[in-house]
Amino acid sequence: MFSPFYTSAFVWNFAHGMTNVLVPLYALHLGMSGVAIGSLIALPVILQLLFNLLGGIYVDRLGSKNVLYISCWASLFASAIYSVSSTFAGLLLGQCLFVLARASFWPASWSLGSQLPGDRSRNMGRVNSTTNGGQIAGTAIAGVVIAAAGYREGFLVTGGSALTALALTALIPYTRRRRTGPYPGMVATYSRLARQPYMYFAMACAFLSVLPFTVAASFHPVLLVAEGFSSEQIGWLITLRAIGAVFAGIALAHLVRSASDRRVPFWCCVTIGLALAASAYFPGAWPMGTWLFILGVASGLISIYFQLLISANSSPEQRGSAMSYGGVGWNLSNMLTPLVMGTLTDWMNVHSAFYILGALLLVSAFTLFPLYNWAFPAGQPRESR
Numbered sequence: 001m002f003s004p005f006y007t008s009a010f011v012w013n014f015a016h017g018m019t020n021v022l023v024p025l026y027a028l029h030l031g032m033s034g035v036a037i038g039s040l041i042a043l044p045v046i047l048q049l050l051f052n053l054l055g056g057i058y059v060d061r062l063g064s065k066n067v068l069y070i071s072c073w074a075s076l077f078a079s080a081i082y083s084v085s086s087t088f089a090g091l092l093l094g095q096c097l098f099v100l101a102r103a104s105f106w107p108a109s110w111s112l113g114s115q116l117p118g119d120r121s122r123n124m125g126r127v128n129s130t131t132n133g134g135q136i137a138g139t140a141i142a143g144v145v146i147a148a149a150g151y152r153e154g155f156l157v158t159g160g161s162a163l164t165a166l167a168l169t170a171l172i173p174y175t176r177r178r179r180t181g182p183y184p185g186m187v188a189t190y191s192r193l194a195r196q197p198y199m200y201f202a203m204a205c206a207f208l209s210v211l212p213f214t215v216a217a218s219f220h221p222v223l224l225v226a227e228g229f230s231s232e233q234i235g236w237l238i239t240l241r242a243i244g245a246v247f248a249g250i251a252l253a254h255l256v257r258s259a260s261d262r263r264v265p266f267w268c269c270v271t272i273g274l275a276l277a278a279s280a281y282f283p284g285a286w287p288m289g290t291w292l293f294i295l296g297v298a299s300g301l302i303s304i305y306f307q308l309l310i311s312a313n314s315s316p317e318q319r320g321s322a323m324s325y326g327g328v329g330w331n332l333s334n335m336l337t338p339l340v341m342g343t344l345t346d347w348m349n350v351h352s353a354f355y356i357l358g359a360l361l362l363v364s365a366f367t368l369f370p371l372y373n374w375a376f377p378a379g380q381p382r383e384s385r
Helices: 004-029 034-062 064-083 088-114 120-148 151-169 186-194 198-218 220-226 231-255 263-281 285-313 316-326 328-347 350-365 368-375
Strands: none
Touching: 004 034, 004 064, 004 088, 004 120, 004 151, 004 198, 004 220, 004 231, 034 064, 034 088, 034 186, 034 198, 034 316, 034 328, 064 088, 064 151, 088 120, 088 285, 088 316, 088 328, 120 151, 120 231, 120 285, 186 316, 198 220, 198 231, 198 263, 198 285, 198 316, 198 328, 198 350, 198 368, 220 231, 220 263, 220 350, 231 285, 263 285, 263 350, 263 368, 285 316, 316 328, 328 350
């Protein structure tokens, strides 16, 4: 059955997936350093920290559908700027608009998905599968478009996809929840959420959930170039991360039944650390594809867990704000991971950068149990501080 919401989310993420391959490879094509490429990915995320918090507030006030309009327009303008840029400054401006699009899209889509009828974990799994499916298609097509036409033409395709998503968004049936009384201010809303200890465990899970995506969108293409793969091969290999996430959303979402199961984030963190290191250690297309698929499965499961955790502990009236505040961990991962990877790559090499990041995640996995016990003593959310 045709669903404007799921179709729009798929098409928007098609453009998203293409951009994630186009930008780092285009920057590499222009001769930029590892630090410059990492900065293109990371520096705009400083703005995304603010945009994301504003996005959550406006989801609650304007409604999810209107915020999706903002996301589509921002993605369209970003694509136009990419297509005429050949300098670091131009690409950075495009990235700033692109992160505005991301910061608007995710809280709006998560909020809509969490309010759909039926089993919540399965619904969030379908939302994640749809968005990752779009990224699969976009990532795969990006390499083909680069090889057949070039980078600028690739950015024109992303702009057309954003325009299509905008038209589909207009077809989404949506009724805003009526609210009695005035809306609390932004500072009051986030001050209240900041006093909820469970939000910090949610941030840690959000940080981990997006880390494989961030690496795949920044330094996995650089690693694959160093291994001698062509741009077309890179596009197909990177899609395997998103395929893994789709598999997690469709086939494994039912395993994430409760936000109280702390084993999910632990084993996902361990798996991500091992898979990142292994993807740099084992050469060849088959091993690389296998590890990217495993990264997608682990990130897909912990993403569902993060969304289920916040949905189970927040009210519908503040769902958008809660998703955005928990998403601060998502933004921090987008900002810090490329900077760390870029610095390590320039200091040593890209393979060593993957080994070190994997080791850090293995150590970090063992901090999740005490953090969970602090946020959920006796399995229940700790009272506000």
